[in-house]
Amino acid sequence: MALDQTQQTFGIAELAREFGITTRAIRFYEDKGLLSPARDGQRRIYGPRDHVRLRLIMRGKRLGFSLDEIREMIDLYDVDPTEVSQLKLFIGKLQARREQLRSQQEDIAETLAELDRLETQSQDLLAERESRRGKSAR
Amino acid sequence: MALDQTQQTFGIAELAREFGITTRAIRFYEDKGLLSPARDGQRRIYGPRDHVRLRLIMRGKRLGFSLDEIREMIDLYDVDPTEVSQLKLFIGKLQARREQLRSQQEDIAETLAELDRLETQSQDLLAERESRRGKSAR
């Protein structure tokens, strides 16, 4: 074919550096079925697909999901869209996940609001203390 | 004093029911220094302050923080505001936490966007399959 996309590949150490994790972690994700790189003999060869998956994994972790949950989420992308019953189940899972994320959004909003209050308070206190430098003893 | 706020108290089982956790978890949080209820002999007596703290704990957990991190966050509320150096350190911590939360917000936004795409796709596929009921074999 004329348009042969120079399929980019990665070594395990390369990925580890890029994502700021250890090679041990990457192999662990493979053990858990989150990644399935190609092989060149013993060596693991990661393609663009694995790269995307790893990005999704890291995001999931930042969001506090377990690896099992993350695997479920990632598998959603690979669902076979030919079976209607599976599609319906799939959509259900999407909505459940959406609810969870909405709940997290609320939690973050509340926490940020509290942080705002605390910070304003502290800034005020700090300004007050520092403006009094001239008056009190050094 | 005329305005004696009928200080509401809670038993451990009461709290456990309200927050949907076990009494074991609550005692564990105490071990980790996240709670410090009063005592009536052996019994633990939880006041409004503990109630608030437990709410913060649960929120922190939903956001994927470890108990150690949550303790740090909660302790922010109890910082002594008389020491300037401590105040500055305090404000620094607030901003770090804020950054973390912002990052989580972005992650959630991205994930929700992807869920939208996936769901629209699936709905379309599903509608297509179901509209074809009349044509193909039952």
Added chain:
DNA sequence: GCTTACGTTTACGTAAACGTAAAGTTCGCC
């Protein structure tokens, strides 16, 4: 005064997510 419910401490068990050490392979290079 015995049961039942609720609470207590002590302590060992467990699942998740890796860390870390051991021991061997494979590659490019000089």
Added chain:
DNA sequence: GGCGAACTTTACGTTTACGTAAACGTAAGC
């Protein structure tokens, strides 16, 4: 052909966040 760097598997260790069981205390109700 020997070296080092990067990789491999195997396997035991560690931390976190509780679960679970044992053995006991206390208070209410009948």
